[in-house]
Amino acid sequence: MANIKDVAERAGVSVATVSRVLNGRSPVAATRERVLAAVEELGYRPNVVARALRTARTRTLGLVISDLRNPFFTELADAVEQEARRLGYSLIIGNAGESPEQQDDYIRTLLDRRIDGLMVSSAGTGSAMLHEVVSAGTPLVLLDRSVPGVAAPCVRAEGRAALTDLAAHLAALGRRRPAVIVAPAGTPVGDERLELFRAALLGHGIALPPERIGSSPDLSSAGGRRVTRDLLDLAEPPDAVLATDNLMALGALDEVRARGLRIPDDLALVAFDDVPWFAHTDPPLTAVAQPTRELGRAAVHTLLERIEGRPAGSVLLPARLVVRRSCGEPPTH
Amino acid sequence: MANIKDVAERAGVSVATVSRVLNGRSPVAATRERVLAAVEELGYRPNVVARALRTARTRTLGLVISDLRNPFFTELADAVEQEARRLGYSLIIGNAGESPEQQDDYIRTLLDRRIDGLMVSSAGTGSAMLHEVVSAGTPLVLLDRSVPGVAAPCVRAEGRAALTDLAAHLAALGRRRPAVIVAPAGTPVGDERLELFRAALLGHGIALPPERIGSSPDLSSAGGRRVTRDLLDLAEPPDAVLATDNLMALGALDEVRARGLRIPDDLALVAFDDVPWFAHTDPPLTAVAQPTRELGRAAVHTLLERIEGRPAGSVLLPARLVVRRSCGEPPTH
DNA sequence: GGGCGCTAGGTAATCGATTACATCGGGAGG
DNA sequence: CCTCCCGATGTAATCGATTACCTAGCGCCC
Numbered sequence: 001m002a003n004i005k006d007v008a009e010r011a012g013v014s015v016a017t018v019s020r021v022l023n024g025r026s027p028v029a030a031t032r033e034r035v036l037a038a039v040e041e042l043g044y045r046p047n048v049v050a051r052a053l054r055t056a057r058t059r060t061l062g063l064v065i066s067d068l069r070n071p072f073f074t075e076l077a078d079a080v081e082q083e084a085r086r087l088g089y090s091l092i093i094g095n096a097g098e099s100p101e102q103q104d105d106y107i108r109t110l111l112d113r114r115i116d117g118l119m120v121s122s123a124g125t126g127s128a129m130l131h132e133v134v135s136a137g138t139p140l141v142l143l144d145r146s147v148p149g150v151a152a153p154c155v156r157a158e159g160r161a162a163l164t165d166l167a168a169h170l171a172a173l174g175r176r177r178p179a180v181i182v183a184p185a186g187t188p189v190g191d192e193r194l195e196l197f198r199a200a201l202l203g204h205g206i207a208l209p210p211e212r213i214g215s216s217p218d219l220s221s222a223g224g225r226r227v228t229r230d231l232l233d234l235a236e237p238p239d240a241v242l243a244t245d246n247l248m249a250l251g252a253l254d255e256v257r258a259r260g261l262r263i264p265d266d267l268a269l270v271a272f273d274d275v276p277w278f279a280h281t282d283p284p285l286t287a288v289a290q291p292t293r294e295l296g297r298a299a300v301h302t303l304l305e306r307i308e309g310r311p312a313g314s315v316l317l318p319a320r321l322v323v324r325r326s327c328g329e330p331p332t333h
Numbered sequence: 334m335a336n337i338k339d340v341a342e343r344a345g346v347s348v349a350t351v352s353r354v355l356n357g358r359s360p361v362a363a364t365r366e367r368v369l370a371a372v373e374e375l376g377y378r379p380n381v382v383a384r385a386l387r388t389a390r391t392r393t394l395g396l397v398i399s400d401l402r403n404p405f406f407t408e409l410a411d412a413v414e415q416e417a418r419r420l421g422y423s424l425i426i427g428n429a430g431e432s433p434e435q436q437d438d439y440i441r442t443l444l445d446r447r448i449d450g451l452m453v454s455s456a457g458t459g460s461a462m463l464h465e466v467v468s469a470g471t472p473l474v475l476l477d478r479s480v481p482g483v484a485a486p487c488v489r490a491e492g493r494a495a496l497t498d499l500a501a502h503l504a505a506l507g508r509r510r511p512a513v514i515v516a517p518a519g520t521p522v523g524d525e526r527l528e529l530f531r532a533a534l535l536g537h538g539i540a541l542p543p544e545r546i547g548s549s550p551d552l553s554s555a556g557g558r559r560v561t562r563d564l565l566d567l568a569e570p571p572d573a574v575l576a577t578d579n580l581m582a583l584g585a586l587d588e589v590r591a592r593g594l595r596i597p598d599d600l601a602l603v604a605f606d607d608v609p610w611f612a613h614t615d616p617p618l619t620a621v622a623q624p625t626r627e628l629g630r631a632a633v634h635t636l637l638e639r640i641e642g643r644p645a646g647s648v649l650l651p652a653r654l655v656v657r658r659s660c661g662e663p664p665t666h
Numbered sequence: 667g668g669g670c671g672c673t674a675g676g677t678a679a680t681c682g683a684t685t686a687c688a689t690c691g692g693g694a695g696g
Numbered sequence: 697c698c699t700c701c702c703g704a705t706g707t708a709a710t711c712g713a714t715t716a717c718c719t720a721g722c723g724c725c726c
Contacts, residue, residue, distance in 0.1 A: 071402075
């Protein structure tokens with residue numbers, strides 16, 4: 001493969017001149033033409049490895065995602081990738097599979113590859129490597145999940161408005177005994193969603209007692225199903241369930257079907273996260289949609305600000321309620 | 334960040350010795366200890382960019398996937414990533430979004446980054462860049478989709494056994510008027526699946542006339558739905574439908590529901606590709622499961638063979654029929 | 667005891683770009 | 697006409713590793 005020296009020889013100039021032409025500095029028209037012609041004829045492409053060594057910039061970003069097979073994160077990763085690419089960066093995606101060890105291992109690899117910046121949707125509750133990233137000075141942005149004690153901007157969705165709408169929606173449909181399925185205790189997003197929902201319900205005089213708050217051992221459909229089973233076995237079972245993640249919603253759906261219950265007649269079901277196939281379930285699920293692609297874009301922009309040395313704060317984007325038919329009476333429009 | 338020179342100074346040896354210790358060649362115990370201690374104290378990590386420049390190997394693979402948001406490809410990408418990582422390689426994933434231009438663009442970027450090898454599940458019908466990859470000598474493996482005229486091994490699943498089983502299954506359940514939803518004409522995988530299914534049906538004396546072969550304009554649920562509509566509008570509508578892709582199966586499900594038809598009573602539905610939520614539809618879908626993770630692993634292994642200069646042929650792994658309840662009578666076990 | 671071979675480890679070239687600095691030539695101003 | 701300055705371009709250092717080649721020292725054998 002042709003290198004810059006070959007181009008220089010062919011054009012009858014020095015390598016410095018070739019570099020300058022290609023990077024848009026100075027050289028005059030005639031020289032410029034000759035260099036570009038040589039580049040064309042040889043099919044020259046700059047060696048980005050050599051360039052990265054010299055400039056100490058790889059034009060590569062890293063993304064460590066907690067579970068790539070969760071459709072919410074798939075879409076998030078896709079959005080990040082597209083935006084990074086649009087701005088001239090490549091992306092290396094690492095899938096932590098909800099394991100903090102694998103996450104740390106991945107971050108290590110990415111740092112070794114001298115990525116210009118890192119985005120992490122952290123598995124579990126924080127990790128040692130995250131602190132190391134910060135103290136090593138590598139620009140970092142937390143995505144979807146904030147991590148206490150890590151000094152980095154966080155880009156995520158905020159559910160206040162959507163959950164307020166949801167509470168109103170449920171109240172209007174006469175649901176009085178809501179329940180919530182939350183992720184394992186201690187994950188900040190789950191707790192926040194729970195508290196916002198509780199507050200919103202309170203505005204309609206509806207309580208959310210502890211027995212109707214089910215904590216799943218993990219973010220999986222099996223976990224969601226187990227929690228739903230317990231909720232439905234209560235002496236006073238709920239008449240509405242909010243699952244705070246799409247996989248747990250799927251598990252809830254399974255349990256409801258297994259018992260021969262009907263949605264929305266016997267139980268209303270709402271999911272946090274709107275993934276494509278929720279529109280295709282029977283009935284279509286009402287969901288709190290996160291602005292997934294916007295989150296991805298915002299994460300990249302925030303990271304680039306940091307990379308270019310500008311300060312950048314956290315970003316909170318509002319989620320919104322998508323009403324379908326799983327709580328009763330279809331939307332009237 | 335500490336570099337090899339810092340380590341050399343601290344250990345009181347030359348950089349060559351440090352390099353040798355770290356790469357496992359010669360030096361004697363005492364020196365070795367000193368070097369490793371210095372590495373430890375300084376938290377030294379080799380600069381992989383510099384190493385790549387010198388050795389002309391980046392230990393990075395590229396994967397260009399036709400549509401990352403299609404759950405089949407999500408899982409495939411995840412499997413590839415895990416295996417690559419296990420073998421000490423990083424992976425850059427590019428999502429072509431079923432666009433040949435974007436695919437070419439991506440391949441260009443990956444070549445520029447001097448990846449050691451490339452895997453492609455090609456969007457559309459081939460592309461100019463693929464030939465360029467081959468003639469540039471970059472090891473290439475085609476994944477899931479073969480491309481006529483490109484001299485590279487192809488790793489994919491083969492449906493003969495599964496479709497033979499499916500034909501028997503449908504025949505046993507008394508289905509006599511099967512239909513197929515195929516991807517746009519000209520995509521080799523779709524055509525192959527169609528022909529294998531046709532042959533298998535013939536073995537049971539069941540015909541597959543042209544009017545019951547619906548060709549979707551694209552690999553999407555909307556496309557699948559449109560085709561299903563046409564099939565159901567036939568004077569003699571089918572009593573079983575095989576969708577050759579999971580998204581098109583989803584569209585078929587939508588159309589069936591919209592018409593108030595019941596599965597399996599009014600229509601049997603089978604999908605090619607088994608994705609997680611097929612087990613959660615109502616009823617759970619019978620599907621032809623590709624050995625997705627094995628495909629990913631095989632692709633990485635085949636590629637590494639090529640990278641290390643050994644010849645490697647194509648790999649065909651058998652798909653298998655997963656019987657659930659969308660064709661009638663549950664399995665008797 | 668001298669020559670030989672072997673090994674540990676140092677010196678320096680190299681990968682392919684970017685870029686600080688030097689040089690050269692020409693035009694403008696005094 | 698000379699000087700000064702500026703713009704175009706060349707020369708060479710540099711990024712951080714790997715590795716070919718060379719040297720020094722040691723032990724062994726005759």
